[in-house]
Amino acid sequence: MRRILLICFLWLFWTLPVQAESAHYQVEITAPPPLKDLLQKHLDMVKWRDNPRMNPAEWQRLFSQAPQNIKDLIATEGYFAAKISPTFENQNGVYVAKFVVEAGAPVLVGDVSLKFTGDIATQAADAKPSIEKLHEVWLLKKGEPFRQEDWNQAKRKLLTEFLVERYPNASISSSKAEVNLETQTVALSIEINSGSAIRFGDTTIVGLKRYKPGVVENLNPIKAGRIYNQSDLLTFQTRLQESGYFQSVEVTADTLNSSNSAEPNIAPIKVTVIENRSIKMGIGAGYSTNTGPRLQLSVDDLNLFNMGWRLSSNLKLEQDAQVLTSEIHLPTTKAGYRDSLNGNVSHTLVEGLDSTVTQVGVKRAWGDRKREQYVNANLLTESTKVDGAGNESTYAATLGYGIILRHTDNDLNPTRGYLLNVQFTGAPTTSTANGSFLQSHVKTQAYYPITSSTQLIARAEIGLVNGKNSAPELYLFRAGGDQSVRGYAYQSLGVTEGDATVGGRYIATGSVEVVQWLTSQWGAAVFVDAGNAANTLQDLSPVYGYGVGARWKSPLGPIGADIAYGEATGEYRFHFNIGVAF
The missing domain is CATH 3.10.20.310 (membrane protein fhac)
Known part of the structure; x- marks a missing residue:
């Protein structure tokens, strides 16, 4: 029994933390700053000096090994002829190891x-x-x-x-x-x-349950026999992830076993997917400094009529705007076309203009995210009430074309590059509208890093409508608000009619903003906005807004909170925005 107790006591003594001896251990290094920082971080004597089990004998052992340890460390920085002068002192129980490092010239x-x-x-x-x-x-x-x-x-x-x-x-x-x-x-x-040149082989799909293989195959940019390129695999995987059909996607090419396959140097592609739930519902609340508090309901059906069609329905109830939208997206075709059908009903009451719009339409888009183009056709009916003026109802069957260019270093938080959106929408004949018109609209945004922590952001918008008397209010222009001219209320800049502000034939706005990033996530901004909307070029006199704000790089994109002063009104306004509006 005594032997057992003794063993237990010794085991507890060895495993329990030991208090450091009264002696202290110090290391003093004299070396050029970059090397000194390296040694203070990685030298064994520095790393072990605060160990509670350190004792003079162990300290002496580490000291004897330190010169070679130092030489090995600074050799990684290119110094191979260094001279190390070590000294060891016992200053009243404080053990001090000193090293003077003469690094010499780097190789x-x-x-x-x-x-x-x-x-x-x-x-x-x-x-x-x-x-x-x-x-x-x-x-x-x-x-x-x-x-x-x-x-x-x-x-x-x-x-x-x-x-x-x-x-x-x-x-x-x-x-x-x-x-x-x-x-x-x-x-x-x-x-x-290099080994052998590898070519892509056939594609195998694993995990499909509800959808036909064409949902995956039509998004595949890789043809069998094409030379292996890792970016092609990433493009394929990104397309599948962005399609909305799948919860997870993995695209791989079996390059290691290509030499053992029936066709040498051919790497078959394997796509492994987990499908999203067919029906998804969501509810959310929020607030916009443009249109007030928001309640939002959404319902998605990712396999409408069991044909792989994706139905997306959204009801958005805001203080100044209520919108019900519904879109049906068809699977991408083999030629890369993305076809969709859409319908929406909206009601807005902004700056004295009460507008109710109903639209149905079809759209075809093609191209990748960097260069996306589309054509569409829509049938629109609109009813407007203007405070202090009359009511009006219009209708129009329109055709449209647009192109979006995205050339930035990061989709969510860009620091360099530009975004460009050009679109043309018009009613070509009077037989299908109250009158013919053509809307031309261009928006662009550019990013430039002035320094590693200072960023310049410039934004511009121009637009014009030919045939003002025939164009529905939806296709006219108003300015002001978070993504327009800050310092002014949402869509408060335009043409005065009665007691309301309505849209004009012309718009021109611009913004210059400088963001100083204080940390990797947080920054402060100063900006100047200018612009207006009017019915004639002579009346298109810009108003100015100035302000400061805070920026945060969130996982969803940049979030900004701004205080802006509207020079024309003499009022200060708070603006809040999230993400990149392209």
């Missing part, structure tokens, strides 16, 4: 040898990746300082050029960095075996 990259074997050595001159291009993208050029991290990154970057296109099974056969202390240079050599 520079000398000769660079890139060697490529495999199919790339005999591929066609215009095939990618080309050997000439691979030499151009090599990161560590002759004469540049050598760092271990840069060396590793250069090798990864070079190998990635193979993996993303044509040669997904490429590998580094050998790599060597030889240091010459006499010349203070390092000779680099790397050999990459």
Whole structure:
């Protein structure tokens, strides 16, 4: 029993935390700032000095190993001839280890040898990746300082050029960095075996239950026999994820077993999907500084009539606007066309204009997100009541064309690039409308990083309507509000009629905004907005709004809260917006 108790006591003594001895352990490093930071973060003596089990004997052992530890660490920064001067002191029970580091000059990259074997050595001159291009993208050029991290990154970057296109099974056969202390240079050599060129094979789909294979196949940009390209797989997966049919999507190509398949160097594609629920319902509440409090109900049927048609219905009840919309999206065709049918009923009461609009229409869209085009046809009826003036009812059958260009570095939180939306809508004949008209409307937004933390955002909008007396109010222009001229009420800028503000034939607005990002997520903004809407170019006199705001990069896109001063009214207004309005 005593032996058992003794064993238990010793076990508890060994496993329970031990209080640090009264002695303290300190490390003092004298070195150039970048190297000092490196050593204070990674030197063993620094990492272990606060360990509760540290004792003088262990401290002495670490001290004896420290000079080599230091040399190994700073060698990763390119310093191979460093001199280390260590001293050890016991200052009244405080053990102090001091190191003076004379780093010397860093080595520079000398000769660079890139060697490529495999199919790339005999591929066609215009095939990618080309050997000439691979030499151009090599990161560590002759004469540049050598760092271990840069060396590793250069090798990864070079190998990635193979993996993303044509040669997904490429590998580094050998790599060597030889240091010459006499010349203070390092000779680099790397050999990459590209392996065989791989082509895509047939596509297998796993996980479909309700939908026909065409729902997936018609979104596939990859033809069997095409040279392997990783971006094609990502494009395919993105299209499927954005289609709305699937909860999760995985698109892979079996490149590793391609040499063992019945067709050598052919990588079959496998698509694994999990379908979304067929019926989805949602309810939400919110607030808009344009149209007030909001209650929203939505119902989606992702397999209408068991044909893969997607029905999306939405009821939005706001203080100044009530809208019921319904859209039916058909599966994408083999030619890449996205067809849809739509209908909506809306009622708005803004700035003394009471408007009720009913629309039904069809639309065909094509192209990717960077360059999307569409044509549509709509039948519209509209009833308007103007405070202090009369009532009017109009109807129009319209045809439209639009193009949207999106060239930004990030879809949700862009920092560089531009967005452009151009659309034309008109009633071509008087037999199907109160009168013929043509609306031309252009909106653009540009992003430019002035510095790494300062961003410039510019926005512009112009539009005109030919045939004002014939165009329904829906196709005329008003300005003011969150995404227009801040400092003014929503759609309060336009043509005065009776006691109301109605739409005009012309619109021109613009904005210049500078955002200073204080952290990676939060920023402050200053801006100037200008613009107006009118019936004639002579009356199109801009009004100005100035303000400041806060910005947050949310997962849904940028969120902004602004306080703006309307120069023409002398009033301050609060504006709130979320996301990129394109």
